[in-house]
Amino acid sequence: MRHYMHIDENKLEEVFFLKPSFFNSKTEKNSLRFALGATLYMPGTKYIAPYLLEKRYSHLTSYTMCFEDSIREKDLEIAERTVLNTLRTLKMAEDENRIDLDELPLFFIRVRNPEQFENFFNKLKNEHYLLNYISGFVFPKFSTLNAHKYISILEEVNTYNNSIYGMPILESSEIILIEKRNEELLNLKALLSEKKDLILNIRVGGTDLSSIFGLRRSVAMSIYDLGVVASGLYNIINVFSDLAINDVAISGVVWEYFNSKFKNSFEDDYSKRNLNFNEEKILARTPLTNNPALDGLIREVILDKSNGFVGKTVIHPAQTSIVNAMYCVTLEEYVDAKFILDNFNNGGVYKSTSNNKMNEISPHYNWAKKIMDLASIYGVLNSNYSYLDLF
Incomplete structure (x- = not known):
């Protein structure tokens, strides 16, 4: 797997001063933690195998099948069966030499809670070879109340396959409410520091944190405009700064907006080449395109990067190329x-x-x-090219 697989080799030579490197689930953790980029979340009820076998999402480098908020509780059993069938299909395709495992995006599973994680893992034990197609598990509502249980199950998973990572999501009220925040974050830091070899990425649930205050940002705003939520994000970066520098990545919150024009915001490569990517103007909310949802995403990724986040949760396939492009390194x-x-x-x-x-x-x-580190994974643009050339 490599970022920008949609660009042919000749174009890569033209666009990049230093081309992006290849990676897979076995890549050394210090590099892999930055490689996820845009992680596409999909409901566990979606049978994703045909999309993967056909390489329909050429921009996709990491994705998460969700057993939690994106499905109804009554559909959980269907979702589990669907994900297991996806994994079985991938194994069959590899056995028949129809796919190369190293070319598949990183596959994560967002469990519902520790109990469901344990139950699902018990099903996987019977077909433990399917763990070869999983890069990790995502832990929603991660807090001191459930952290030890999540981690202990993950440790057992790694007795079957020792390259399965955890990705906790910080999104509960203890994370954001001022009277609980510092104690909760410091306790979680102590735990995650002790288990850092198992943790690839710390994710942040911006929608859940906003909902605690009854807030939702508009398409013209970023998550950093919601002051009470932004203060929590800054605290997370502050408390986990040592881990973020040396051991894990902290990813940006989901951008909720898209529209029917999102996939076709640019008519062709020529229209992109004639746009001037000016970061100062974008931050000042000067429109870059005629698509507010796209402009808002670009602006928020700039702010994510400035505040120490790497990568982002996305909920639309067309968002993946934009986020991944924005983490490419400029020549300067x-x-x-x-x-x-x-x-x-x-x-x-x-x-x-x-x-x-x-x-x-x-x-x-x-x-x-x-x-x-980012240059190795995302490459370095030649001076006469911009992120727009990678969209």
């Missing part, structure tokens, strides 16, 4: 980051090669490390 970022790392032993402050900023070696070191 790459040159600055490489210079900082190359001169780490020297220290000091230097004018950037682009002659528009200072590069202070020690304070910018963690930023530079992250940029180089």
Whole structure:
């Protein structure tokens, strides 16, 4: 699997200064944690196997089949059977040499709660070879009340396959309400730090956190405009900063908006090439396209990146290419980051090669490390190209 599989090799050579690297579920964790990009959530009742075998979603690099909020409780048994049948179909296709496992997107399963996780895993035990097609499990409403149970089941899963990760979702009231927040986050940090080898990504449930206050952002706003929710997001980044730098990624919240024109916001490559991707104008809410849902997503991803999030939950296939493109590294970022790392032993402050900023070696070191990690996974754009060329 590689980001931008929809772009042919000749075009990749043209667009990229440094091409994105390949990855799969066995990729070293420090790289894999950043590789998820846009993670598409789908209801567990959807039989996804034909889409995967036909490579219908060429932009897709990670997806989650959901047993929780996206389905009705009475449909849980149907969802479990459907996901198991998807996994069986993938195995059969691999056995018949119709697919290459390394070319499949990363497959995650969002369980309903610890009890359902345990019950579903007991079903998987009977066909434990199906775990080869799963990259991890997503834990909703993750809190100190259920964290130990989730983790203990995950540890048992790894006795059958030792490369299955957990992705907790921080979305419960204990995470956001001010009287409980700090104690809850610090306790979760202690637990996740101890089990960090099992945790690939920390996800944040922006919709659930907003609902606690009866809030919902409009298409003209970002999650960071909802101050009471944004304050919780900032606390999460603050508390988990050590883990985020060295061990896990923290992904951005879902963007809820799309419309019938979302898939065809650009008429062709020419129309994209004639747009000027100007970050300052986008942040100032100057329209980039004639599609407010698309402009809003682009603006929120810029803010996600600025605040330390990597990747994003998405609920529409057309959103995947946009989010993944936005995590590609610009040539200016790459040159600055490489210079900082190359001169780490020297220290000091230097004018950037682009002659528009200072590069202070020690304070910018963690930023530079992250940029180089992202450059390996998402590639580095040539100077005369922009994110728009990857949509």
